[in-house]
Amino acid sequence: MNKTNEKGMSLIVKTITRLTVGIMLLYGIYIISHGHLTPGGGFAGGVIIALSFVNLMLAYGKEVTLKKLPKGVASFFEGMGAILFLGIALLGFTGGYFFFNFIAKGEPFRLFSAGIIPLFNIAISLKVGAGLFAIFISLVLLKIEAEKK
Amino acid sequence: MMQIYLLLGAMIVVAILAVELKDLLSSIVALGAVGLLLCIAFITLKAPDVAITQLVVEILCLIILIRATLKRDLPFSTTGRWFLNTLIAVIFISVFLLVAAKCLKDLPQFGYPIMRVAGTYLKEGMTKTGAANIVSSIELDYRAYDTLGEATVLFATVIGILAIVRKSGVKKEGEEDSEENE
Numbered sequence: 001m002n003k004t005n006e007k008g009m010s011l012i013v014k015t016i017t018r019l020t021v022g023i024m025l026l027y028g029i030y031i032i033s034h035g036h037l038t039p040g041g042g043f044a045g046g047v048i049i050a051l052s053f054v055n056l057m058l059a060y061g062k063e064v065t066l067k068k069l070p071k072g073v074a075s076f077f078e079g080m081g082a083i084l085f086l087g088i089a090l091l092g093f094t095g096g097y098f099f100f101n102f103i104a105k106g107e108p109f110r111l112f113s114a115g116i117i118p119l120f121n122i123a124i125s126l127k128v129g130a131g132l133f134a135i136f137i138s139l140v141l142l143k144i145e146a147e148k149k
Numbered sequence: 150m151m152q153i154y155l156l157l158g159a160m161i162v163v164a165i166l167a168v169e170l171k172d173l174l175s176s177i178v179a180l181g182a183v184g185l186l187l188c189i190a191f192i193t194l195k196a197p198d199v200a201i202t203q204l205v206v207e208i209l210c211l212i213i214l215i216r217a218t219l220k221r222d223l224p225f226s227t228t229g230r231w232f233l234n235t236l237i238a239v240i241f242i243s244v245f246l247l248v249a250a251k252c253l254k255d256l257p258q259f260g261y262p263i264m265r266v267a268g269t270y271l272k273e274g275m276t277k278t279g280a281a282n283i284v285s286s287i288e289l290d291y292r293a294y295d296t297l298g299e300a301t302v303l304f305a306t307v308i309g310i311l312a313i314v315r316k317s318g319v320k321k322e323g324e325e326d327s328e329e330n331e
Contacts, residue, residue: 031201036280039197041288047205054212075311082304089293099293105279114280120289120296127300131307136213138314143216 009059017059024052028129035121036114042124049129054136062140071137074130081127088119156190174215181211198284 032045057065092100106113160183167179184207191200264271270287280286288296 036282036285036289038282039284040201041198041282041285044198044201044205047202047209051205051209051212054209058212058216075307078304078307082300085297085300089297099290101278101290108275108279109281114278114286117278117280117285117289120293121285124296124300128303131303132209134307135310136209136216138310139213140216142314 013059017055021052021056024055025049028052028125032121032125033111033118036117037109037111042121043128045121046125046128047132049125050132050136053133057136057140062137062144066137069133071134074134074137077126077130078134081123081125081130084123084126085120088116088123092116152193153190156186156193160186160190177211177214180214181207184211198282 028045028048028051030045031040031048032042035041035045053065053069056068089099092098092102094100095102101115101117103115103119105115108114112118163179163182163186167176167183170176170179184203188200188204188207191197191203270291271283274283274286274291275281278286278290280290
């Protein structure tokens with residue numbers, strides 16, 4: 001069971017995963033980009049994006065997934081999300097104070113509204129998605145190492 | 150209110166199952182049932198934001214648990230000071246319940262809190278921040294410092310896990326893992 005897992009699961013699982021991974025990724029992006037309009041937001045959307053990559057990893061094994069999203073890229077995105085969040089918050093000093101909403105708020109219920117809130121959602125989603133995926137990779141690699149011993 | 154109590158009862162039963170089951174996979178599945186019931190409870194209480202987050206995080210945690218802990222023998226000894234352990238647990242639970250019963254009496258009634266701060270948010274939230282989702286406007290505008298702290302906690306967690314894993318991984322695998330772990 002475990003050795004077949006590392007090289008990937010059966011053909012049925014692989015086919016279904018290939019068809020659904022893109023939809024999961026799109027759903028995560030939808031949740032993030034509409035976070036200021038509908039339920040959801042940066043955290044939930046980021047976890048959904050991480051789950052799509054985790055799904056890929058469970059079905060195809062670690063080599064294929066790490067080729068699509070290497071560990072270095074994941075940690076880069078994680079740091080990028082944190083810097084983006086802090087940077088936007090610091091830019092608020094142009095209008096007065098930390099976390100000042102300095103972009104025009106626009107009309108409610110439109111996609112481009114609410115000033116900096118959608119940008120914060122994007123930053124948090126980058127951070128959460130990349131961070132949780134990095135945690136998953138590390139734990140799986142640790143387990144594989146432990147089994148080799 | 151009735152369905153909330155039903156859900157709570159079912160959650161308690163499944164949680165006891167999760168503790169008592171001998172098989173690790175069955176125990177993790179029972180734990181997943183607790184999370185799912187909690188998600189339904191959040192939906193019943195009209196909190197879809199929390200429900201989505203609960204469901205998604207539950208799934209991820211279960212996958213990590215199954216992938217990372219299954220087939221590893223966890224040492225858990227029930228022999229030895231059985232009587233003393235049970236006594237301490239019972240004393241702790243009874244003290245906790247007594248204190249909780251005393252504290253919970255002073256809380257405002259369920260669903261009717263004192264809306265001094267929240268009332269202002271509800272009234273002015275949409276016009277001041279421009280976000281239609283009131284939860285989003287509170288957690289990213291009014292209470293953005295909370296979100297910053299939460300992001301910091303997650304960052305520290307990821308760094309800690311990567312550091313711990315790297316220590317055991319580097320010596321065996323050699324060069325390629327050590328550079329990627331940075």
